[in-house]
Amino acid sequence: MEVVRGDFPFVSLSIILPAVSALLVVLLRERYAKAISVVGAGITFLLSLVVLYLFDYSRSSSVQFYEEYSILKEFNVKLALGLDGLSLIMYFLTTLVSLVAILWSVRDKQISTRLKEYYVAFLLSESFLVGVFASFDLIVFYVFYELTLIPMLFAIGIWGYKLRLYSAYKFFIYIFVSSLFLLLGIASVSAQHYFQKGSFSFSYFDLLKLSYPEGLGIFFFLLFFIAFAVKTPLVPFHTWLPDAHGEAPTAGSVILAAILLKMGTYALLRFNVGLFPEATIKLMPFMVAIGIITIIYASWMTIVQNNVKRFVAYSSVSHMGFIVTAMFLLNHEGLRASVIEMFAHGMTSASLFMMAGFIYNRLHTFNMNSLRGSVKFMPLFAVIVAITAFAAMGLPGGSSFWGKFLTILSAREYSYTLALLVLVGGFFSAAYVLYMLKTLFLDVKEESILIHFKDIRGVMLVSFLFLIVPILLIGFFPHLFFSMFDGSIGYILRHILRLE
Amino acid sequence: MDIKELIGPIELPRLVLFLPELIVLITAFVLFTLDLILSGRSKRIVLPSLSAIGYVLALMSVGVSAQFRGDTFYGSFTNDALASLVKIFALLIALTVLAFAGRYFSSKRSFYGEFYYMLAFTLLGAMILASSYNLIIIYVSLELVSIGFYILTALLRGSFISKEGAFKYLILGGLSIALASYGAVFMYIYAGSIDLREIFTYEGEDYHYLVLGIVFFLIGFALKIGAVPFHFWLPDAYQGAPTPVTAFMASVGKLAFFIPVVRIMPLIQEKFSLTWTLTVGVIAAATMLYGNLVALVQKDIKRLLAYSSIAHSGYILAAVAVTKDIGMKAVIYFLVVYAVMAAGSFFVVAMLERAEGWENRIQEFSGLRFNLPYLAFGFMIYMFALLGVPPTVGFVGKTLVFMALSFDQLWWLAFVVILSTAISTGYYVRLVVLMYMKDREKEVRVPQRGYAEALSLVFLTILTVALAVVPEVIWSLVAPASETLFAR
Numbered sequence A: 001m002e003v004v005r006g007d008f009p010f011v012s013l014s015i016i017l018p019a020v021s022a023l024l025v026v027l028l029r030e031r032y033a034k035a036i037s038v039v040g041a042g043i044t045f046l047l048s049l050v051v052l053y054l055f056d057y058s059r060s061s062s063v064q065f066y067e068e069y070s071i072l073k074e075f076n077v078k079l080a081l082g083l084d085g086l087s088l089i090m091y092f093l094t095t096l097v098s099l100v101a102i103l104w105s106v107r108d109k110q111i112s113t114r115l116k117e118y119y120v121a122f123l124l125s126e127s128f129l130v131g132v133f134a135s136f137d138l139i140v141f142y143v144f145y146e147l148t149l150i151p152m153l154f155a156i157g158i159w160g161y162k163l164r165l166y167s168a169y170k171f172f173i174y175i176f177v178s179s180l181f182l183l184l185g186i187a188s189v190s191a192q193h194y195f196q197k198g199s200f201s202f203s204y205f206d207l208l209k210l211s212y213p214e215g216l217g218i219f220f221f222l223l224f225f226i227a228f229a230v231k232t233p234l235v236p237f238h239t240w241l242p243d244a245h246g247e248a249p250t251a252g253s254v255i256l257a258a259i260l261l262k263m264g265t266y267a268l269l270r271f272n273v274g275l276f277p278e279a280t281i282k283l284m285p286f287m288v289a290i291g292i293i294t295i296i297y298a299s300w301m302t303i304v305q306n307n308v309k310r311f312v313a314y315s316s317v318s319h320m321g322f323i324v325t326a327m328f329l330l331n332h333e334g335l336r337a338s339v340i341e342m343f344a345h346g347m348t349s350a351s352l353f354m355m356a357g358f359i360y361n362r363l364h365t366f367n368m369n370s371l372r373g374s375v376k377f378m379p380l381f382a383v384i385v386a387i388t389a390f391a392a393m394g395l396p397g398g399s400s401f402w403g404k405f406l407t408i409l410s411a412r413e414y415s416y417t418l419a420l421l422v423l424v425g426g427f428f429s430a431a432y433v434l435y436m437l438k439t440l441f442l443d444v445k446e447e448s449i450l451i452h453f454k455d456i457r458g459v460m461l462v463s464f465l466f467l468i469v470p471i472l473l474i475g476f477f478p479h480l481f482f483s484m485f486d487g488s489i490g491y492i493l494r495h496i497l498r499l500e
Numbered sequence B: 001m002d003i004k005e006l007i008g009p010i011e012l013p014r015l016v017l018f019l020p021e022l023i024v025l026i027t028a029f030v031l032f033t034l035d036l037i038l039s040g041r042s043k044r045i046v047l048p049s050l051s052a053i054g055y056v057l058a059l060m061s062v063g064v065s066a067q068f069r070g071d072t073f074y075g076s077f078t079n080d081a082l083a084s085l086v087k088i089f090a091l092l093i094a095l096t097v098l099a100f101a102g103r104y105f106s107s108k109r110s111f112y113g114e115f116y117y118m119l120a121f122t123l124l125g126a127m128i129l130a131s132s133y134n135l136i137i138i139y140v141s142l143e144l145v146s147i148g149f150y151i152l153t154a155l156l157r158g159s160f161i162s163k164e165g166a167f168k169y170l171i172l173g174g175l176s177i178a179l180a181s182y183g184a185v186f187m188y189i190y191a192g193s194i195d196l197r198e199i200f201t202y203e204g205e206d207y208h209y210l211v212l213g214i215v216f217f218l219i220g221f222a223l224k225i226g227a228v229p230f231h232f233w234l235p236d237a238y239q240g241a242p243t244p245v246t247a248f249m250a251s252v253g254k255l256a257f258f259i260p261v262v263r264i265m266p267l268i269q270e271k272f273s274l275t276w277t278l279t280v281g282v283i284a285a286a287t288m289l290y291g292n293l294v295a296l297v298q299k300d301i302k303r304l305l306a307y308s309s310i311a312h313s314g315y316i317l318a319a320v321a322v323t324k325d326i327g328m329k330a331v332i333y334f335l336v337v338y339a340v341m342a343a344g345s346f347f348v349v350a351m352l353e354r355a356e357g358w359e360n361r362i363q364e365f366s367g368l369r370f371n372l373p374y375l376a377f378g379f380m381i382y383m384f385a386l387l388g389v390p391p392t393v394g395f396v397g398k399t400l401v402f403m404a405l406s407f408d409q410l411w412w413l414a415f416v417v418i419l420s421t422a423i424s425t426g427y428y429v430r431l432v433v434l435m436y437m438k439d440r441e442k443e444v445r446v447p448q449r450g451y452a453e454a455l456s457l458v459f460l461t462i463l464t465v466a467l468a469v470v471p472e473v474i475w476s477l478v479a480p481a482s483e484t485l486f487a488r
Helices: A010-027 A030-054 A085-106 A115-134 A138-147 A149-159 A164-197 A204-208 A214-231 A240-247 A250-275 A277-303 A308-328 A332-363 A379-393 A400-412 A416-442 A458-476 A478-496 B003-007 B015-037 B040-065 B081-107 B113-129 B135-153 B160-191 B196-201 B208-225 B233-240 B243-267 B270-295 B301-320 B325-353 B373-387 B393-407 B411-437 B451-469 B471-487
Strands: A003-005 A063-072 A077-083 B070-072 B077-079
Touching: A010 A030, A010 A063, A010 A077, A010 A085, A010 A115, A030 A085, A030 A115, A063 B471, A077 A085, A077 A115, A077 A138, A085 A115, A085 A250, A085 A332, A085 A458, A085 A478, A115 A138, A115 A149, A115 A250, A138 A149, A138 A164, A138 A204, A138 A250, A138 B393, A149 A164, A149 A240, A149 A250, A149 B411, A164 A204, A164 A214, A164 A240, A164 B393, A164 B411, A204 A250, A214 A250, A214 A277, A240 A250, A240 A308, A250 A277, A250 A308, A250 A332, A250 A478, A277 A308, A277 A416, A277 A478, A308 A332, A308 A400, A308 A416, A332 A379, A332 A400, A332 A458, A332 A478, A379 A400, A379 A416, A379 A458, A400 A416, A400 A458, A458 A478, B015 B040, B015 B070, B015 B077, B015 B113, B040 B081, B040 B113, B077 B081, B081 B113, B081 B243, B081 B325, B081 B451, B081 B471, B113 B135, B113 B243, B135 B160, B135 B233, B135 B243, B160 B196, B160 B208, B160 B233, B196 B208, B196 B243, B208 B243, B208 B270, B233 B243, B233 B301, B243 B301, B243 B325, B243 B471, B270 B301, B270 B411, B301 B325, B301 B393, B301 B411, B325 B373, B325 B393, B325 B451, B325 B471, B373 B393, B373 B411, B373 B451, B393 B411, B393 B451, B451 B471
Parallel strands: A003 A063
Antiparallel strands: A063 A077, B070 B077
């Protein structure tokens, strides 16, 4: 993997900026908290736009803006930060969605207490998430990966809904325990580096060069996989997710669904596929099977949910199934589908959770039955919901279309049965989205309550627009996004076949 | 007869190697004398400040003695990098103990002059224990540390649990010393030497004596570090002791008791290594599982931290099973940083205990964040550190243990570590959840907070994070400590 050093530390600046804003929030008075966090997240977002502009797309397989600071020489632990095409799109997703989440919180009526801590949690989680996607050292990656847990633990536990403590516990225990396997995996991989090359190393670039005996390779693959399967989550490791997403405050659910889950899929692609190509090829059928089971099982679970947040949560799981299925088809179209779907799902799930939060602010319930016809007198909001929902369903012109279409296309290269299975999954996802739309738009409820609802406006509208624009952009101009990471995907594919 | 020939075998002790111990020894005697002479009121000022001066001087002299490596007193006292590292942290933590002790005892409406000199003697024992290969010296210093701890544990004369804990500790501690010395006897029978280095390099024929010796020796030390199934004294003693003493026991005590075992690690020969790995590994597995499981149901914070201390003995023992350089580095690093974490977390409890109506129940931590935000924040960091969440020292320690275990392909032990850490998540996170996410149960106000306490706590908390984020600093001490032992 090629490395291009940057002239200016853009990446570490994007990690430091939110953290510094968090520090300011702590130090200054509570009434400045909102302004500081919006400005902090906003500047970070602008910075990411600059990075997007400066990125050399003709060499997207190489790691650009690379920085390196030694932490511990003996084990070759380095704070190695950089962005290749795959990291870049995730990094952009992080800064965008974090800004949206913070903007949303400004007017969220549920957030009324302990404002300082709230914004500190979200700013810190942005900073850690950037770290996750930008680090090319396994220990540093792990540190950021674990650190993202803590702000979310607090977000769910303090500002969540009724079952918040239970959900916070469950969330923390699931992810923390599963990532211990990852830690063991990382430690053993570095020990393998010692056996093969004579020194410990945690550097991603060094570890790419290793190859393992077959049994050991599969063992390491599974150690990494357990952590990322829980994080993603894949059935049967998904049970923490509906609780965590259902009970978290709106902005927390947004961050969870849009970015935290992507940590799992991103890491599967970066580490599992990247570091253990032989094991990946060996285990490919199982992974695809797990992906398809996840799609279908989660879709069924979605349809029967009565709580709109849990509904969106399960639909996220089924999308994760698409991403993983596409990823482990291990061909060019499949990987493309997987990565574009990671971004697209970030947009739609964030938007759907904000929709749930918006209605909750008006109706004070997440119960599907009570939501009947709730968008009737809010035309602008209804349009936003419709665009998001159709995009999530996979309608052409929406963001998820390319993910689903390309997945089916690449599954067809193996067999028509496989393609048909994916198609069935797509059918179910259409079913639940249409069911939701029907509930929200067409079912009748006493209009006397609904008529007083004010339509969406102001900051909330802006935060929705930040998501709607990319949704449509992906739908109509997918090549804008494909060009970001096509190079990286090509590199990964060549690496799997040991051509590079 | 030439005088030189006569005194030839008499070696002049190189006192510079012994300088830190000498200073602590003098401090201890001065404190002892002053405690007899001075009046009650002046004691309260003179004794702590004199101890502090003595420890600071000793700390500086560690820097001096570190320039000169080698053996003295006929090879019975060794000053090497490992010994220096232990001494630095033992003295630092002893200094912080002083900061908390005064106010703690006055909140119990008492003052004990003997606390100060017993602390100094215990510290002296710990320092000597950390720097010897000689079985006799190990025995003597082990006794010195233990007797110090028995007395310090029983210091709160009026309290029943204090006496109970001390008595249990006395009986089982005596047993452990008996076993360790019995093991020493077998080792002597095998090699005809009382120096561990000579014993383990001796190529004798009937080495079942050596195996027997190692087993008894190990059991003796397993008792001291609270490894399962020899742990029964530990929760009672930790709960009964005055909390600053508990902090000292959990940190410096554990650090010192582990060192003779650590010193054996590089000496284990190929033919014993499997026996060693299995024995230590099984004890380690039992210790961490049991410690964490029992900690899960504790209602008293001191007992909870005591069981967590048992569990940490297990994690460290898991790395002891790996008799390689990486295993040793993991052990040394984890030992040192556990001392910091344990001291810090017990100090927080020591401060809370001064609050009106505080009973050490875990439920009382509810909403602590609203009453004492800084203390709660510190305690949260300790909880995350003990759990092993990055970027704290506990995380680096666990990573090193994993590296060591995967280096020797001890997968089963690694999975036991994962399992027991998973169990421990339950109680560490519960404390964080209670402090930050529950409403407050009652007002908690700590009276008369002092600068020394605050400073010590901030210092330890910063260490808890800094030793992990900037590991190069401590690594420059840990790496030579292990490498010099393996170079022999």
